[in-house]
Amino acid sequence: MITINENYLKLQDSYLFSTIAQKVEKFTKENPNKKVMKLGVGDVTLPIAPIVGEAIKKATDDMLQKETFRGYGPEQGYDFLRQKIAQYDYETLGVTIEKDEIFVSDGSKCDTGNIGEIFGTDNVIAITDPVYPVYLDTNIMAGRTGEYNQKTAQFEKVVYLPTTLENNFIPELPSRKVDMIYLCFPNNPTGTVLSKPELEKWVTYAKKNKAIILFDGAYEAFITEEGIPHSIYEIEGAKEVAIEFRSFSKTAGFTGVRCAYTVVPKELKAYTQEGKEVCLHQLWNRRQCTKFNGVPYITQRAAEAIYSNEGQKQIKENIAYYRENAKLITQGLQKAGYTIFGGKNAPYIWLKVPKGYTSWEFFDYLLEKANVVGTPGSGFGPSGEGYFRLTAFGSKANTLEAILRIQNLK
Ligand code: MLT
16 A cells, blocks of 8 residues: 655645635636736746846757757756856855855755755754745655644744744744754845844854754845845854855746755764764765756856846846835835835835734735735744735836725725
């Protein structure tokens, strides 16, 4: 008899963004004349930068010529891209990352999900609450979370770190010892950031407790304020305790192109049950070589193009466009009486739902009355209840229309 991985039965029936998509599809079918404004999933709407398009065409030409055609590439990514990442994303921050510490991939969702494979299933994980659902779901799949407690809406073995208005969106260090700490800053979903001293506390904790920080920096390009770390490696000693995930999705509009990377420093260690040190770089390299055949050559050339002067200029224009949307949403909703967080250093606006509504009730209300789609805070974890997320990645016209409709509800 074939059996299943029963951990999958502990998952919610549907992934958050799929549930939302289903609800919206149903609504659209039932109301074909209503134009729905989608500010739910954080997907970009501007086309890729022209220079990226040119690089894709040029790389396609390479693939059409016998002399320049590429078959399997290196599983870890081509040197031409890894070199640029090391130079432009890290050297500019005063951080030294060797190019072979960078693993190019097809997305941070996959990487943050797959990384768990190199860690023991008995590790205790800590996640901020609310949280990007992938971190929790992939640990449920791996059997690292224990049973679900209906009463608390939490998994027994998971340490939840509330990140709410009560603590100014700054998670506190866990009171119980943890081994794997997921941090995403600028934060998805709250759009809030951690200062350098706050991030330092986590690095110190990880060192003291022989823990690993899994740092998701997918939104670093949206930081506008000085002094906010763009990379965890800006913190002294972080290379000994942190893996960093970065993505071209939000930085360069690659959600459909698919390219990201993960930094696994060589000094990063974890331990066998007997306490023997093992180099995580080697383990991740082994995993990637076995299960991944690398990102397409054409895609990597596309990513490389953003590091030219013109490429930087073009992607910054797109980022500025989304930042402007974030500002418009913030101002527009504040004017309508909403309490708003995030938005300043991130493409997400996190708002308090009006009194009397749960997050999902507010979702239904906005969809039905304003035909606007957002993401209910409780979908990101129990502490997200009472909050709601809007993304700044829509078109400016749709964003303005959505704001107007929400304002008119009041
Ligand atoms: C989100 O809306 O939270 C993101 O788009 C999800 C993702 O990047 O996978």
